[in-house]
Amino acid sequence: MHVLQEAPTQHRRNFFTEDDFFQKLLEKHLDEDLYAYASKELKKFGDACANHIDERAAHTDREGQPRLLRYNKYGEEVSEVWVNEGYKQTVEETYNTGIVGYVHKEIPELGRKGNYTYSFAQGYLLSQAEPGFYCPVTLTLATAYLLDHYADQAIKQQFLPHVCATGGVELYEGATFLTERQGGSDVGANVVQAKEAGDHFRLYGEKYFASNAGMCGVAMVLARKEGAPAGSRGLTLFAVPWKNEDGSINNIRIRRLKDKLGVRAVPSAEVEFDGAKAYVIGDPNRGFYYMMEALNLSRICNMVASIGIMRRSYSEAKAYSERRDAFGKRLCEFPMIQQTLTQLKQKLEAETAAIFELIQLHGKVTNGEATKEEEALNRLLIAILKKESAEQAIAFAHEAIEMHGGNGYIEDFVTPRLLRDAQVLTVWEGTANILGLEVIRLVNKFSVHEIFIADLKERLDGMDAPELVKWREDLKVRLEEFASDDRVTQELKAKSLAKEMAELYEQVVYVGM
Incomplete structure (x- = not known):
C-alpha cells in the first residue's frame, strides 16, 4: 500500500x-x-x-x-x-x-x-x-x-x-475596458460611442469582458467620438470614474458577472454605459496607440503571473516529492522524479531571468531612453516571452498535479487552482495567434529579426557557448527565410518560430548571468 x-x-x-x-x-x-x-x-x-x-x-x-x-x-x-x-x-x-x-x-x-x-x-x-x-x-x-x-x-x-494610493488617501483601483462583443481581439471594430457634453463626454454602449468591474474607482475606456472614422484610428481614450462625486454610480450598469474557469477573485463583467461621464486622455486621435502601450505593460504583468505560477507549481511538486513514500523510497529519490524537478527548475530560472532582463529594456523604453531598434526589440520580446511563459505556466501546473498523483486533482491542495488560474494567461493580453501576428508585423515593418539576432550575437560574444552560437546561426537562416515568405507561409510558421526565439533568448540570458 x-x-x-x-x-x-x-x-x-x-x-x-x-x-x-x-x-x-x-x-x-x-x-x-x-x-x-x-x-x-x-x-x-x-x-x-x-x-x-x-x-x-x-x-x-x-x-x-x-x-x-x-x-x-x-x-x-x-x-x-x-x-x-x-x-x-x-x-x-x-x-x-x-x-x-x-x-x-x-x-x-x-x-x-x-x-x-x-x-x-x-x-x-x-x-x-x-x-x-x-x-x-x-x-x-x-x-x-x-x-x-x-x-x-x-x-x-x-x-x-x-x-497610486498607499494609505491615507482613498484607493481607486483601475481597469482597462477594451473588449466588445463584436470586436474581441479586433479592437478596431469597437462601437461604444462618446458624445460631447461641455467639458466632458458621455459614453453609450457596452463592454463585454470588463475585468475589475464594480471594484475599480476609474476605468480607462476606448470609445468612438461622433463623426470619428471607422477602425482603430477613430478610437479615443477616456477616463471614466465609476461613481459620481455624490457617491451615485456614473450611469454604468453591470449586466452580469462572468462565471470563469479560474482567476475567480477578479470580477469580470458585461458592462453597459448609459451616458457615463468620461474625460478625454491625451490626443483624441491616439487612443488606440495609448492603449496598446498599456497592453504591452499588461503583457509583462501576464508574464510575471506566469512565472509566479511556475514557481509555486515547482515548489509544491518538490515539497511533495520530499515527503511522499512509494515503493519503499521517497519520490525525490527516483531518477525520473529528479530529472523532472531538475528540468522544471532550469526552465523556471531561465524564464525568470529572461523576463527580468526584458523588464530592464522595457524600463528604458518607458523612460524615453531607448533607440528605435530597442523599441522594436522590446515589442518582439514582449510578444514571444508572453506566449512562452503563459504556455509554460500551464505545463508546470500540469507537472505539479502529476507529481501529486490523485491528490493533485483534489481541491484540498493548491494544484487544481494553479492549473485553472494558469489557463487564462494564454488568453488574456493576446492569444498565441495574436502574438504570432505581432511577430509577423514586427518582422515585415521593422526587420526586427535582424535586431534580435544582432542582440544575441552581442550577448554571445565572449561566452564559451558553442551550442548556443550554432543555434543562433541556424535560427538566423530560418528567420531570413521567414522574412521573405509569403503571408500564408509566415502565418503557418510564426508560432513555432516565436517559441524557438523565446527558448534561445532565455538560454542566452541564463547562461550569461
Missing part, C-alpha cells in the same frame, strides 16, 4: 527568502539602496503571500467569490459587486506596499521613486498565492501609466493620487 506519510512539523513559508535565485536576480537588477529597501520589504510581503494571503485566496476561490448586487433594498439599481472581507484585506495590504504607487511617487524611506523591477518582484510573489488578484493590480498599473504619461494636469490631479 502506498501511504502518505504524516506531515513533519512545517516551518513558516516565505516565498521570497526561500527563493535564492530570485534574490540574486534582484540584486543584479536593482541598485544598492533600492535592493536593500526592496529585500527588506519583499521578505515581509513574501511571508504574507505564503501564509494569510494564500489562505484568503483559497477561500475566495472556493466559497468567497465576488457576487453582483444589482439592486438595493429599495429596488434601485446600484450594480455593486460584493467581495469577501479577506479579499478586502488583501486589497489594502497589497496596494499599501506600493506595488503600483511607488512606480510613480517617492518611497518615503528612500526619498525617491521605485521602479517596475521592484513592482514586478512584488507581483511575482503575489502571483504565487493569488494570480487572480494580480489581475486588478495589473489593471491599476496600466491605469496609472496612462494617467501619468498622457492625462492633462487637471485629470491627473483628479485621479492619479488615488490610483
Whole structure:
C-alpha cells in the first residue's frame, strides 16, 4: 500500500527568502539602496503571500467569490459587486506596499521613486498565492501609466493620487475596458460611442469582458467620438470614474458577472454605459496607440503571473516529492522524479531571468531612453516571452498535479487552482495567434529579426557557448527565410518560430548571468 506519510512539523513559508535565485536576480537588477529597501520589504510581503494571503485566496476561490448586487433594498439599481472581507484585506495590504504607487511617487524611506523591477518582484510573489488578484493590480498599473504619461494636469490631479494610493488617501483601483462583443481581439471594430457634453463626454454602449468591474474607482475606456472614422484610428481614450462625486454610480450598469474557469477573485463583467461621464486622455486621435502601450505593460504583468505560477507549481511538486513514500523510497529519490524537478527548475530560472532582463529594456523604453531598434526589440520580446511563459505556466501546473498523483486533482491542495488560474494567461493580453501576428508585423515593418539576432550575437560574444552560437546561426537562416515568405507561409510558421526565439533568448540570458 502506498501511504502518505504524516506531515513533519512545517516551518513558516516565505516565498521570497526561500527563493535564492530570485534574490540574486534582484540584486543584479536593482541598485544598492533600492535592493536593500526592496529585500527588506519583499521578505515581509513574501511571508504574507505564503501564509494569510494564500489562505484568503483559497477561500475566495472556493466559497468567497465576488457576487453582483444589482439592486438595493429599495429596488434601485446600484450594480455593486460584493467581495469577501479577506479579499478586502488583501486589497489594502497589497496596494499599501506600493506595488503600483511607488512606480510613480517617492518611497518615503528612500526619498525617491521605485521602479517596475521592484513592482514586478512584488507581483511575482503575489502571483504565487493569488494570480487572480494580480489581475486588478495589473489593471491599476496600466491605469496609472496612462494617467501619468498622457492625462492633462487637471485629470491627473483628479485621479492619479488615488490610483497610486498607499494609505491615507482613498484607493481607486483601475481597469482597462477594451473588449466588445463584436470586436474581441479586433479592437478596431469597437462601437461604444462618446458624445460631447461641455467639458466632458458621455459614453453609450457596452463592454463585454470588463475585468475589475464594480471594484475599480476609474476605468480607462476606448470609445468612438461622433463623426470619428471607422477602425482603430477613430478610437479615443477616456477616463471614466465609476461613481459620481455624490457617491451615485456614473450611469454604468453591470449586466452580469462572468462565471470563469479560474482567476475567480477578479470580477469580470458585461458592462453597459448609459451616458457615463468620461474625460478625454491625451490626443483624441491616439487612443488606440495609448492603449496598446498599456497592453504591452499588461503583457509583462501576464508574464510575471506566469512565472509566479511556475514557481509555486515547482515548489509544491518538490515539497511533495520530499515527503511522499512509494515503493519503499521517497519520490525525490527516483531518477525520473529528479530529472523532472531538475528540468522544471532550469526552465523556471531561465524564464525568470529572461523576463527580468526584458523588464530592464522595457524600463528604458518607458523612460524615453531607448533607440528605435530597442523599441522594436522590446515589442518582439514582449510578444514571444508572453506566449512562452503563459504556455509554460500551464505545463508546470500540469507537472505539479502529476507529481501529486490523485491528490493533485483534489481541491484540498493548491494544484487544481494553479492549473485553472494558469489557463487564462494564454488568453488574456493576446492569444498565441495574436502574438504570432505581432511577430509577423514586427518582422515585415521593422526587420526586427535582424535586431534580435544582432542582440544575441552581442550577448554571445565572449561566452564559451558553442551550442548556443550554432543555434543562433541556424535560427538566423530560418528567420531570413521567414522574412521573405509569403503571408500564408509566415502565418503557418510564426508560432513555432516565436517559441524557438523565446527558448534561445532565455538560454542566452541564463547562461550569461
